[in-house]
Structures are given as C-alpha cells and as structure tokens.
Amino acid sequence: MTEYEWGEGMVLPTKVDWLLNWPRKNSLWYLLFATACCGIELMQAGGPRTDLDRFGMVFRASPRQADILLIAGAVTYKMADAVRRLYDQMPEPKYVLAMGACANCGGLFQKGYSVVKGIDKVIPVDMYLPGCAPRPEALNEALMNIQKKIENERWALRMKIDSEKLAR
Amino acid sequence: MTAPEILSAIQTKFPEIKLELQQGPAGDPWILVTSGDVANVIRILKNELGLNYLACLSGIDYQDSLGVVYQLRSLSGKFEIMVKTLAPLENPCVPTISDLYASANWFEREAYDLIGIQFQGHPDLRRIMMPEDWVGHPLRKDYQPPAEYHGISTSRPNTHQLLDQLRTAQNRSDEKSKVDTVPHVTQSGTVIPKSGEGQNL
Numbered sequence: 001m002t003e004y005e006w007g008e009g010m011v012l013p014t015k016v017d018w019l020l021n022w023p024r025k026n027s028l029w030y031l032l033f034a035t036a037c038c039g040i041e042l043m044q045a046g047g048p049r050t051d052l053d054r055f056g057m058v059f060r061a062s063p064r065q066a067d068i069l070l071i072a073g074a075v076t077y078k079m080a081d082a083v084r085r086l087y088d089q090m091p092e093p094k095y096v097l098a099m100g101a102c103a104n105c106g107g108l109f110q111k112g113y114s115v116v117k118g119i120d121k122v123i124p125v126d127m128y129l130p131g132c133a134p135r136p137e138a139l140n141e142a143l144m145n146i147q148k149k150i151e152n153e154r155w156a157l158r159m160k161i162d163s164e165k166l167a168r
Numbered sequence: 169m170t171a172p173e174i175l176s177a178i179q180t181k182f183p184e185i186k187l188e189l190q191q192g193p194a195g196d197p198w199i200l201v202t203s204g205d206v207a208n209v210i211r212i213l214k215n216e217l218g219l220n221y222l223a224c225l226s227g228i229d230y231q232d233s234l235g236v237v238y239q240l241r242s243l244s245g246k247f248e249i250m251v252k253t254l255a256p257l258e259n260p261c262v263p264t265i266s267d268l269y270a271s272a273n274w275f276e277r278e279a280y281d282l283i284g285i286q287f288q289g290h291p292d293l294r295r296i297m298m299p300e301d302w303v304g305h306p307l308r309k310d311y312q313p314p315a316e317y318h319g320i321s322t323s324r325p326n327t328h329q330l331l332d333q334l335r336t337a338q339n340r341s342d343e344k345s346k347v348d349t350v351p352h353v354t355q356s357g358t359v360i361p362k363s364g365e366g367q368n369l
Binding site: 077078080081105106110111113114116117118121122 | 297298322323324325327
C-alpha cells in the first residue's frame with residue numbers, strides 16, 4: 001500500500017467561492033450586543049437547547065473579532081452613535097441581523113421621542129427577524145438564512161464591493 | 169401628622185408667605201408654594217418636621233405654566249406630604265433642593281432634561297437621559313421632534329403602505345408557484361414567515 005503525502009500528485013477539485021464561503025459560514029462569531037429583552041432570547045439561543053455552537057457560532061466581546069452584529073433590542077438615539085461605531089470597528093466581511101420588532105422599525109416604542117425607528121436608518125442590515133421577542137428557534141432560522149446568504153456569495157463580487165467601499 | 173397639621177406647622181414658621189392646602193377630585197392633598205419660597209419651605213419640612221425622604225420629584229407641563237411636584241415622606245413618623253410649585257413657561261426657574269436631599273440631584277436633572285425646568289443653584293444641571301446635544305425638551309406638550317439626529321431620520325416607516333406592498337408581492341409569488349413552502353425573503357432581506365406559521369410558535 002502506497003502512502004501519499006499531501007501535495008504529491010493529489011488534486012482536490014472545488015470552487016473557490018465554495019472553498020472560501022464554507023469556513024466563513026461555519027464560523028460566524030457574533031458580537032455580544034443586547035439592548036433589551038431580545039438579549040434574553042439571544043442568551044437562550046446560545047445555551048444548550050438551541051446551541052448556536054453547533055453552527056460554529058460563538059459570542060465575542062470585541063467587535064474586532066466579530067463577523068455578525070446582532071441588534072437585539074430597541075436602540076435609542078444616544079446608543080445609535082455607539083452602534084455605528086461598533087459596526088465601523090468590525091472587520092469586513094461583516095453582517096447585521098436586526099432582531100425583533102424594535103430593531104426592525106422601533107416596534108412598541110416607535111412613537112417614543114428617543115427610539116430609533118429601525119436600525120437600518122443607522123447601519124445597513126442583511127436580515128430582518130420579526131417577533132417580539134423572537135424565539136430562539138426563529139433566531140436560529142435567521143442565522144441559518146445568513147449562512148445561506150454567505151454560502152451563495154460570489155467572492156469576486158464581494159471583493160469588488162469591498163474595494164469600492166474602501167475607495168469611498 | 170396629617171396634611172392640615174403640617175400646613176399649620178409651616179404657616180407658623182412663615183407667617184408672611186401665603187400657603188394653600190389644595191385637594192383634587194382624587195388623591196392626596198398638596199401644599200401649593202410659590203417657586204421663590206419652595207426651597208425654604210422644604211428645608212423646614214425636612215429639618216423640623218422630619219420629612220427626611222424625598223420619594224419623588226417630577227416636572228409637569230400644565231401648558232399655561234410648568235410645575236414641580238415634590239413627594240416628601242417621614243420614614244420614622246410614617247406620614248407624607250406633597251408640595252407643588254409653579255414656574256412660568258418662559259424662563260422656568262425653581263430653586264434647587266439638591267443641597268437638602270442628595271437624591272434630588274438626578275431627579276432635577278431629569279426634570280430639566282425632559283420638561284426644561286431650570287433649577288437654580290444645581291451643582292451639575294446636565295441632560296441625564298437624552299444625548300447632550302439634543303434640542304428641546306421631549307415631554308413638553310408642544311414638543312416637535314427634530315427631523316433628524318446625527319444624520320438618522322426620525323420619521324417612522326408607513327406600515328400600511330409597506331404591508332400593501334408585501335401583500336402584493338406575496339400574491340404575485342403565489343400566482344407563480346402556488347406552493348408556499350418556504351418563507352419569503354424580499355429584496356431588502358425581510359423575512360416573511362409562510363402563512364399560519366406564527367400560530368404554531
């Protein structure tokens with residue numbers, strides 16, 4: 001029996017997009033950012049029942065290490081500056097999930113004087129998750145939708161978008 | 169001590185100022201004091217009648233004037249009294265009581281932030297809830313929110329119009345496929361669960 005060493009005549013046919021997207025979608029590290037009761041559901045989703053760890057999702061306390069920003073809860077105008085700053089500190093490629101009615105449109109508090117009427121007025125949002133508050137299963141599904149989005153991304157296109165962003 | 173007893177006790181201390189005991193259709197009676205005398209009256213209430221606990225300090229917009237309401241309580245004597253004062257809409261100045269009660273510091277900052285009452289002599293009269301560069305006092309009855317703050321629009325989305333758009337989009341996709349097995353994802357990324365899914369959650 002012949003023992004092969006890696007690189008000696010071995011070929012692994014694959015697509016560059018798949019090769020780059022597969023590890024990316026399976027290591028979505030999310031930033032701990034909970035402003036209201038949706039944060040409780042987020043904690044629950046990280047716990048053993050929903051167990052986001054099995055998708056390679058672990059929480060990060062620093063935006064420098066995070067891939068996805070989960071806006072869990074209502075954001076006030078005072079907080080909006082901090083949200084934008086956190087988003088700016090995250091490395092590309094980065095994703096934003098607006099979790100719950102408050103992050104989507106201001107929700108129950110949208111007639112209040114201090115609440116931002118949807119986090120998409122502050123930062124670009126990739127996925128909107130309705131609910132008040134969404135159950136961990138719903139959050140799980142939204143994150144799987146983000147995974148699908150990453151899986152289908154064309155890397156060359158992404159590079160182009162990023163370079164355009166940097167040029168601006 | 170009851171409210172009339174408290175009133176007569178302060179009236180003997182300040183015979184020159186006019187104090188009224190008022191009573192609304194419901195609730196507790198209150199002592200109405202002019203804004204110039206309120207700090208002196210509350211000093212007597214605290215130091216001589218033992219009302220040593222400021223339970224609440226609120227600002228009120230009565231539309232023709234502004235008001236401040238003090239809820240004072242005696243923890244040892246187990247009685248309480250409400251003191252009210254009025255301030256004009258233009259230049260609403262009320263003397264601070266933060267030197268008497270430490271808890272009044274943040275209460276007064278809150279009343280300043282949301283109603284706009286200027287507490288004279290307050291050591292640190294800054295906004296406490298709204299951002300420091302916010303314009304206006306949000307709990308005033310005539311408050312108009314700014315069109316935007318730091319580039320963030322303060323207008324709300326028209327939900328009826330959005331719902332109509334979503335329904336039209338959904339009808340179109342129903343005609344196309346007839347099989348509604350996956351949640352719709354619109355171009356903006358909105359996830360719409362398939363019909364009937366909400367009840368199962």
